[in-house]
């Protein structure tokens with residue numbers, strides 16, 4: 001019997017939630033796959049579904065809370081999501097579902113402790129709370145109150161962190177983490193867990209896309225070196241095979257570590273885990289936290305790698321939100337954010353551009369988690385579908401002309417639901433990379449320790465995080481062509 005303390009639902013709704021909770025918990029619902037679509041379900045079903053996933057993963061036990069407490073927390077988290085086309089509670093529910101899928105069917109849980117999983121699931125649920133439907137670039141260009149509050153850094157993500165902290169406090173979610181997980185008392189346990197949740201949420205800012213990708217490669221490399229048997233896909237990687245006609249400049253060798261400082265110096269390993277009896281596969285605490293951020297990012301940008309029917313539905317919502325922002329920028333006399341001008345770009349263009357951008361990340365993910373190859377197959381299939389739909393009269397540029405920047409004429413900026421990412425090539429990349437080296441920079445090999453406007457990490461170079469919604473990377477310096485997995 002579910003009993004709420006802070007919220008009121010009708011007895012009928014509570015019954016529906018409980019029924020679905022038990023169905024999910026006891027395996028009487030269809031299995032979670034990439035086909036699962038929260039958009040097909042009513043809210044009561046979604047609440048019960050989420051509760052089932054949390055309890056199946058033991059999040060309630062790890063945190064020392066009851067299913068009723070979790071449901072109460074979910075309802076308030078839902079209320080903290082705004083009325084936007086895409087960044088809604090349903091997006092959060094979808095991300096939680098895919099995180100669950102990655103942890104279970106795709107076996108990522110073997111690398112994590114129960115408390116890591118609990119932090120990841122909480123972060124997934126809350127990661128876009130307060131999102132206005134207008135991205136960081138819009139906030140900064142307009143110098144909104146939010147942009148000022150968070151000093152232009154990961155503006156929306158920092159807002160979500162603050163909301164999440166308040167929600168966790170209100171529901172006392174982190175106050176009773178069982179002692180055996182750590183031996184340092186409740187206060188320290190709460191602090192550690194909160195740090196992890198905040199770190200994972202900030203990591204959803206698209207500026208960290210390439211950092212996640214580099215770290216994923218690094219973790220895979222380290223695991224392969226230490227224990228070749230623990231990473232089974234290394235022998236199955238085939239050489240380059242790009243999706244149909246893509247002349248992609250984001251091709252990467254997912255077996256090759258990033259150069260210049262991305263080596264994992266904190267390579268101590270902690271295979272026994274803090275609780276002494278759980279034995280995640282050979283990852284130290286920093287790498288476990290990084291992996292949580294990677295899984296979170298993979299779930300957050302998962303729309304494009306889902307089967308066509310699901311991918312199209314989410315894309316429709318993304319496009320609504322993008323064009324709404326573009327319209328608002330035009331009305332305000334601001335430059336229109338790349339991919340958001342309805343007069344210049346179409347849905348298939350946006351979707352294909354985004355798919356090509358994130359493909360190397362999912363190739364790297366499939367090396368660490370071989371079942372994740374299904375995402376690559378889905379991506380190839382949806383790409384074909386998008387090309388079939390491209391029947392408009394707009395020319396087909398590699399990237400929208402409006403996104404070209406004066407300082408780096410060969411670079412372009414691509415907007416995605418999680419922000420805007422900057423892709424550079426050729427001479428621009430060389431120039432940028434030299435500047436980064438002059439600044440004595442390297443790509444941070446540790447989890448994102450400091451964030452938002454509060455205390456930028458000294459280990460993350462200024463050029464890398466100077467603007468919260470840009471990510472600049474020297475692709476040509478770091479990678480060789482894409483190995484495709486079949």
Ligand SMILES: [Zn+2]
Nearest residue numbers: 091127128300
């Ligand atoms: Zn999101």
